Amino acid sequence: MSKVKVLGFWYSPFVARVKMALKMKGVEFEYVEENIRAKSELLLESNPIHKKVPVLIHDGKAIVETMIILEYIDQTWEGPPILPRDPYHRAMARFWVNFIDEKCLNTMLKACWRTGEEQEKWKEEAILNFQILENEIKGKKYFGGDEISVVDHAANFIAYWFPLISWGRMELVTEDQFPNLWRWSSHYCNHPFVKDNLPPMDVMIPKFKPA
Amino acid sequence: MTWPRPGYIVSTLHINPTDYCILIMAAASDVKVLGMWSCPYVNRAQLALCIKSIEYEFIEENTLKKSDMLLKHNPVHKKIPVLIHGDKSVCESCIIVEYIADAFDTGPRILPSDAYDRALARFWAAYIDDKWYPLVKVLRQSGDKEERKSLVQKLFEGLILLEEAFIGCSKGMAYFGGDSIGYLDIILGSCLACLRVTEKVVGVELMDPTKAPQLAK
Numbered sequence: 001m002s003k004v005k006v007l008g009f010w011y012s013p014f015v016a017r018v019k020m021a022l023k024m025k026g027v028e029f030e031y032v033e034e035n036i037r038a039k040s041e042l043l044l045e046s047n048p049i050h051k052k053v054p055v056l057i058h059d060g061k062a063i064v065e066t067m068i069i070l071e072y073i074d075q076t077w078e079g080p081p082i083l084p085r086d087p088y089h090r091a092m093a094r095f096w097v098n099f100i101d102e103k104c105l106n107t108m109l110k111a112c113w114r115t116g117e118e119q120e121k122w123k124e125e126a127i128l129n130f131q132i133l134e135n136e137i138k139g140k141k142y143f144g145g146d147e148i149s150v151v152d153h154a155a156n157f158i159a160y161w162f163p164l165i166s167w168g169r170m171e172l173v174t175e176d177q178f179p180n181l182w183r184w185s186s187h188y189c190n191h192p193f194v195k196d197n198l199p200p201m202d203v204m205i206p207k208f209k210p211a
Numbered sequence: 212m213t214w215p216r217p218g219y220i221v222s223t224l225h226i227n228p229t230d231y232c233i234l235i236m237a238a239a240s241d242v243k244v245l246g247m248w249s250c251p252y253v254n255r256a257q258l259a260l261c262i263k264s265i266e267y268e269f270i271e272e273n274t275l276k277k278s279d280m281l282l283k284h285n286p287v288h289k290k291i292p293v294l295i296h297g298d299k300s301v302c303e304s305c306i307i308v309e310y311i312a313d314a315f316d317t318g319p320r321i322l323p324s325d326a327y328d329r330a331l332a333r334f335w336a337a338y339i340d341d342k343w344y345p346l347v348k349v350l351r352q353s354g355d356k357e358e359r360k361s362l363v364q365k366l367f368e369g370l371i372l373l374e375e376a377f378i379g380c381s382k383g384m385a386y387f388g389g390d391s392i393g394y395l396d397i398i399l400g401s402c403l404a405c406l407r408v409t410e411k412v413v414g415v416e417l418m419d420p421t422k423a424p425q426l427a428k
Contacts, residue, residue: 049338049372058327061327063327063330063334064334065333065334065337068330068333068334068337069330071329071330071333072326072327072329072330075326075329076326087310087313087314088296088299088301088310088314090309090310090313091301091306091307091309091310091313092301094303094306094309095301095302095303095306098303098306099287132287
């Protein structure tokens with residue numbers, strides 16, 4: 001039986017981050033696909049409070065919440081660092097991951113799935129948050145500088161998932177308004193390691209594009 | 212320099228006043244905290260610096276009229292607390308506490324050394340901040356009897372989970388951090404003053420010793 005298991009959904013950007021982190025560290029793991037409509041006993045036992053993926057199970061111990069899992073992976077296994085080693089740069093990485101998850105993802109999804117006045121309100125807030133990210137990526141290839149960092153992976157949703165989800169529903173991250181984020185998205189999605197580890201587009205399209 | 216109010220810190224975490232005074236030693240003089248004395252999130256930064264015996268300057272902010280310094284050092288959220296260490300600014304209370312734990316090697320460890328224990332500490336800190344503590348503020352501001360009843364029930368359910376977490380993390384000792392104040396003690400401990408105020412407002416003992424005897428201790 002594998003010492004390391006990941007419980008997830010194949011199309012989840014959060015699960016993608018965890019799988020990439022384990023691969024970066026060269027850790028072999030067993031991936032267990034969950035069913036969102038019929039969550040397994042293992043998932044419900046491993047994450048009884050939130051009942052969500054991803055879950056990392058290592059030697060029988062469950063670790064939950066994406067960023068907590070990434071920090072655990074970084075501390076447990078040797079290999080390329082997932083977070084910067086310098087305390088200040090590490091604090092900045094945590095700050096930007098938190099900003100992307102709490103402010104950008106949240107408002108993006110609300111803008112996408114709501115309608116009318118409410119949609120406009122969330123769209124305005126999302127745009128303000130994206131302008132902050134646009135400024136942050138200006139002059140840099142990746143959020144981590146010349147190399148991909150945990151912040152780039154946190155923004156994987158913006159680069160890969162959101163264009164699919166929002167297609168035909170609304171425009172948010174347009175090239176005119178956010179040229180630096182567009183440029184970054186292209187670099188990120190075409191990075192050899194990322195490209196090999198994102199869910200294939202031919203299965204993503206039927207799942208996310210509106211009929 | 213303005214120290215955190217000793218009585219406030221001592222009473223919320225039951226620190227021996229003598230130990231508290233002895234702990235305040237000069238270790239780094241280029242550290243500032245921008246905050247408000249009554250804000251639990253600011254208190255977290257202060258507690259962590261105190262544990263690490265780091266001298267710092269406390270700058271009281273007016274949240275209705277934010278200083279240029281605050282807006283410069285936290286341009287994204289424009290909120291307190293902000294820790295300024297030399298030419299570096301660190302924002303968000305949990306991130307500040309982890310930064311203090313990483314950057315200063317004086318004093319006891321704040322986060323556990325074991326990776327799994329560390330993950331558990333982060334998990335429960337996020338639970339307190341995202342799920343449990345926000346209910347306290349809503350309860351304090353709610354005037355609706357039925358809503359209050361429901362919120363109190365949810366707080367008690369969360370308290371039972373935190374009690375189990377405490378038993379697991381403390382391993383029979385006085386704090387979440389074992390025999391010394393650690394990360395979760397700082398995160399939850401900073402909330403206690405507001406919790407006590409809410410108890411007075413709503414007339415309910417939220418840190419109920421019948422439901423969470425170890426935590427209440």
